[in-house]
Amino acid sequence: MPDSPTGRAHDVVLRHIEDSLHSGALKLGDRLPGERALAEQFGISRASVRDAIRTLEVMGVVRSATGSGPNSGTIVVSDPSSALGVALRMHVASHHLPLKDVVEARMMMETWSLEHAASVPWTPEQLNDARLLLEAMDDDALPSQIFTLLDTQFHVALSALAGNVVVSTMMESMREAIRGYIDDAVARRGTWDEVVPTLREHHRGIFEAVEAREGERAARLVREHIEWFYRQAL
Numbered sequence: 638m639p640d641s642p643t644g645r646a647h648d649v650v651l652r653h654i655e656d657s658l659h660s661g662a663l664k665l666g667d668r669l670p671g672e673r674a675l676a677e678q679f680g681i682s683r684a685s686v687r688d689a690i691r692t693l694e695v696m697g698v699v700r701s702a703t704g705s706g707p708n709s710g711t712i713v714v715s716d717p718s719s720a721l722g723v724a725l726r727m728h729v730a731s732h733h734l735p736l737k738d739v740v741e742a743r744m745m746m747e748t749w750s751l752e753h754a755a756s757v758p759w760t761p762e763q764l765n766d767a768r769l770l771l772e773a774m775d776d777d778a779l780p781s782q783i784f785t786l787l788d789t790q791f792h793v794a795l796s797a798l799a800g801n802v803v804v805s806t807m808m809e810s811m812r813e814a815i816r817g818y819i820d821d822a823v824a825r826r827g828t829w830d831e832v833v834p835t836l837r838e839h840h841r842g843i844f845e846a847v848e849a850r851e852g853e854r855a856a857r858l859v860r861e862h863i864e865w866f867y868r869q870a871l
């Protein structure tokens with residue numbers, strides 16, 4: 638038998654860390670005990686501990702910092718969208734998640750977010766990210782792949798105004814999957830120069846409706862924008 642850590646051994650560490658986060662014994666920014674201490678505490682091999690920490694890292698729960706000093710060790714962080722994002726992208730790539738379903742889910746979350754953002758007391762500064770992205774997309778020299786990166790960031794930034802952390806995390810996770818289908822469509826059809834002016838016009842309309850706190854209009858415009866692009870992508 639290969640000397641690999643069993644799933645069970647590393648599950649013990651994962652479960653312990655989950656419980657500690659839940660109880661508040663472990664908080665964001667805290668450092669995990671060292672590999673040896675954890676191995677002794679649970680009576681498992683250091684390889685199993687390493688495996689557990691690697692899993693947590695992929696899930697966006699901890700970050701390993703090398704070196705010595707106050708910033709070294711394994712630190713509890715929070716980046717829930719990183720793991721979801723990788724998983725979604727992979728499953729879309731393998732065609733297990735149909736594009737139609739990704740687009741529908743995106744539609745559901747964005748229309749909900751923009752409608753609700755109208756009644757959330759966000760500050761003008763919070764709208765600034767979206768405004769900067771909007772302005773950046775006016776640059777005619779932008780390669781299409783940079784434009785689509787900014788485009789998806791723009792949608793994430795606007796949706797975040799609704800203040801729902803779960804929806805924001807899911808939107809952030811879907812970003813790469815969404816960008817993937819946009820880039821594919823652009824590469825396949827080669828009609829980028831024709832679609833860019835329409836995308837800019839849509840974005841400006843959506844932004845203005847959000848800024849004016851016209852939730853219904855913002856939701857309708859973002860729905861039309863997503864539907865329009867999806868038709869180009871088919």
Ligand SMILES: [Zn+2]
Pocket residue numbers: 788789792836840862
């Ligand atoms: Zn867009």
